[in-house]
Amino acid sequence: xxxxxxxxxxxxxxxxxxxxxxxxxxxxxxxxxxxxxxxxxxxxxxxxxxxxxxxxxxxxxxxxxxxxxxxxxxxxxxxxxxxxxxxxxxxxxxxxxxxxxxxxxxxxxxxxxxxxxxxxxxxxxxxxxxxxxxxxxxxxxxxxxxxxxxxxxxxxxxxxxxxxxxxxxxxxxxxxxxxxxxxxxxxxxxxxxxxxxxxxxxxxxxxxxxxxxxxxxxxxxxxxxxxxxxxxxxxxxxxxxxxxxxxxxxxxxxxxxxxxxxxxxxxxxxxxxxxxxxxxxxxxxxxxxxxxxxxxxxxxxxxxxxxxxxxxxxxxxxxxxxxxxxxxxxxxxxxxxx
Amino acid sequence: xxxxxxxxxxxxxxxxxxxxxxxxxxxxxxxxxxxxxxxxxxxxxxxxxxxxxxxxxxxxxxxxxxxxxxxxxxxxxxxxxxxxxxxxxxxxxxxxxxxxxxxxxxxxxxxxxxxxxxxxxxxxxxxxxxxxxxxxxxxxxxxxxxxxxxxxxxxxxxxxxxxxxxxxxxxxxxxxxxxxxxxxxxxxxxxxxxxxxxxxxxxxxxxxxxxxxxxxxxxxxxxxxxxxxxxxxxxxxxxxxxxxxxxxxxxxxxxxxxxxxxxxxxxxxxxxxxxxxxxxxxxxxxxxxxxxxxxxxxxxxxxxxxxxxxxxxxxxxxxxxxxxxxxxxxxxxxxxxx
Numbered sequence: 001x002x003x004x005x006x007x008x009x010x011x012x013x014x015x016x017x018x019x020x021x022x023x024x025x026x027x028x029x030x031x032x033x034x035x036x037x038x039x040x041x042x043x044x045x046x047x048x049x050x051x052x053x054x055x056x057x058x059x060x061x062x063x064x065x066x067x068x069x070x071x072x073x074x075x076x077x078x079x080x081x082x083x084x085x086x087x088x089x090x091x092x093x094x095x096x097x098x099x100x101x102x103x104x105x106x107x108x109x110x111x112x113x114x115x116x117x118x119x120x121x122x123x124x125x126x127x128x129x130x131x132x133x134x135x136x137x138x139x140x141x142x143x144x145x146x147x148x149x150x151x152x153x154x155x156x157x158x159x160x161x162x163x164x165x166x167x168x169x170x171x172x173x174x175x176x177x178x179x180x181x182x183x184x185x186x187x188x189x190x191x192x193x194x195x196x197x198x199x200x201x202x203x204x205x206x207x208x209x210x211x212x213x214x215x216x217x218x219x220x221x222x223x224x225x226x227x228x229x230x231x232x233x234x235x236x237x238x239x240x241x242x243x244x245x246x247x248x249x250x251x252x253x254x255x256x257x258x259x260x261x262x263x264x265x266x267x268x269x270x271x272x273x274x275x276x277x278x279x280x281x282x283x284x285x286x287x288x289x290x291x292x293x294x295x296x297x298x299x300x301x302x303x304x305x306x307x308x309x310x311x312x313x314x315x316x317x318x319x320x321x322x323x324x325x326x327x328x329x330x331x332x333x334x335x336x337x338x
Numbered sequence: 339x340x341x342x343x344x345x346x347x348x349x350x351x352x353x354x355x356x357x358x359x360x361x362x363x364x365x366x367x368x369x370x371x372x373x374x375x376x377x378x379x380x381x382x383x384x385x386x387x388x389x390x391x392x393x394x395x396x397x398x399x400x401x402x403x404x405x406x407x408x409x410x411x412x413x414x415x416x417x418x419x420x421x422x423x424x425x426x427x428x429x430x431x432x433x434x435x436x437x438x439x440x441x442x443x444x445x446x447x448x449x450x451x452x453x454x455x456x457x458x459x460x461x462x463x464x465x466x467x468x469x470x471x472x473x474x475x476x477x478x479x480x481x482x483x484x485x486x487x488x489x490x491x492x493x494x495x496x497x498x499x500x501x502x503x504x505x506x507x508x509x510x511x512x513x514x515x516x517x518x519x520x521x522x523x524x525x526x527x528x529x530x531x532x533x534x535x536x537x538x539x540x541x542x543x544x545x546x547x548x549x550x551x552x553x554x555x556x557x558x559x560x561x562x563x564x565x566x567x568x569x570x571x572x573x574x575x576x577x578x579x580x581x582x583x584x585x586x587x588x589x590x591x592x593x594x595x596x597x598x599x600x601x602x603x604x605x606x607x608x609x610x611x612x613x614x615x616x617x618x619x620x621x622x623x624x625x626x627x628x629x630x631x632x633x634x635x636x637x638x639x640x641x642x643x644x645x646x647x648x649x650x651x652x653x654x655x656x657x658x659x660x661x662x663x664x665x666x667x668x669x670x671x672x673x674x675x676x
Contacts, residue, residue: 173504
């Protein structure tokens with residue numbers, strides 16, 4: 001994945017960059033290695049400015065690495081191997097993903113090194129997707145869209161949230177995808193909690209389903225809410241219009257916060273105040289893949305972003321609509337069918 | 339969760355402990371809060387020696403926190419709130435779970451503080467489960483055992499790995515559980531890769547399935563391998579005996595590495611060398627919940643540990659058997675039916 005590594009170095013003034021996995025894995029590891037199989041906890045990749053890299057991993061990942069990694073069988077060997085791979089004074093790290101414990105170990109291991117935080121360079125490289133990444137996200141989006149169609153007949157009186165979750169994940173799995181996060185099925189009052197954890201409540205409107213597929217490690221993220229009655233329908237219509245406003249504004253060169261503010265103002269005008277979460281976030285190897293629409297960044301061609309306005313009436317119910325879009329020069333392409 | 343917080347402070351000489359979630363969440367947050375719903379990214383809990391705590395979270399988690407957290411709507415408010423909650427000089431952090439970026443922010447926020455790594459105190463508290471935790475892990479174990487029985491009729495010629503994954507996750511979901519990690523279904527040669535990522539291969543022996551249920555946030559972890567023919571059966575029998583050796587040795591007071599070595603020696607005696615992964619790991623809020631059997635710790639009553647010997651013939655196939663056990667004073671209780 002030479003091109004991706006070079007892209008990171010465009011904004012990173014380092015002699016080498018260490019991508020360090022602890023018990024939590026920096027997904028940048030898969031961005032640079034492209035490994036299709038394996039978990040790669042406690043592994044590392046060392047990147048060089050010419051686009052090359054060295055990968056080290058524990059014995060049990062050797063098969064998944066397919067001969068593209070050097071293997072250690074204990075921590076002592078791990079850090080000896082790692083030390084061997086790092087040359088130069090300026091050593092980049094991804095401060096958001098490396099644990100403080102691992103950073104302290106690197107400092108001890110490389111006493112001569114000057115550590116440079118290349119978190120931003122990594123985020124800026126990863127947020128603009130290349131062809132292979134877009135292909136996979138599109139497929140993940142197609143699978144989520146397929147779910148959103150197939151799930152409708154299962155929604156009826158007496159069905160429980162966990163039943164719908166089971167069907168959603170099943171439809172996805174039959175298409176070769178895992179859920180990209182814990183599927184949310186929230187009926188009635190539970191829909192007022194954006195990050196509700198699916199339970200046993202029986203069917204009631206609104207019926208909110210927030211789910212995503214992970215295909216070839218790349219994620220989609222989609223929300224559909226089914227409503228009933230005049231009040232819910234009115235709010236649904238406002239949320240839908242909020243999404244349209246965002247869609248119409250999105251294209252290369254526009255500031256994310258300008259779009260966020262526009263939708264916030266639209267909801268405020270209708271008496272609902274600002275949203276309690278951001279309008280969306282970039283999407284890729286992770287569901288929250290770098291930036292949220294409340295952060296200071298400018299849309300670029302090749303970014304994939306969720307657009308997920310929501311209105312929540314405390315202790316009553318909530319409505320959210322979420323689709324994934326690919327930013328283009330003059331507009332967007334919606335990756336989840338509407 | 340006063341008792342749990344006090345248990346952490348038994349081994350932590352600090353005036354306050356900050357549990358800090360970034361985009362990756364320290365599951366200790368749920369250990370101390372007991373929150374049933376929500377994701378709680380970018381949230382924090384501050385713990386005090388008397389067992390009390392303060393929780394802060396972004397607006398969108400307010401509902402999930404059920405009135406038990408103070409809410410911020412941006413980063414500035416977040417760090418002001420956090421500063422307010424921390425008093426005293428000695429501030430504990432969980433170095434394995436906090437990102438280096440978040441640690442640097444804390445250092446800037448609390449220039450007077452002396453930071454103390456309480457990682458070990460947290461791991462030692464969490465590794466010995468209390469009654470509520472054991473109840474949940476037992477339920478998660480029951481669900482996994484149920485899956486292992488129900489899945490058998492689906493295993494036949496022509497079925498694909500991803501089909502079996504779909505059925506496994508479906509059976510779990512119908513029991514109210516999510517997969518505790520990406521379910522592994524590995525047929526034939528794929529079983530030689532311990533952390534294989536499920537694909538589309540058609541049924542072939544050995545058929546290895548590694549899956550776990552997450553119920554009320556607590557995990558089980560179980561592996562079954564179906565074999566065919568004399569060679570696979572012989573290796574299966576050795577793996578099974580290896581597991582029996584471990585079962586027989588496990589009880590309060592025994593060193594983990596002594597058990598690991600005993601099984602390694604047994605496999606070596608049969609010509610397979612040492613295992614390429616540890617014999618097991620503690621289990622709880624996380625699948626890898628603190629310790630592996632290769633680490634220096636002594637078994638205690640109330641620990642829940644996986645026992646998962648495996649033998650892998652490179653580029654041919656692998657066999658693993660995995661069950662979860664609760665350590666008792668004089669032996670173990672197996673939580674996944676055999």
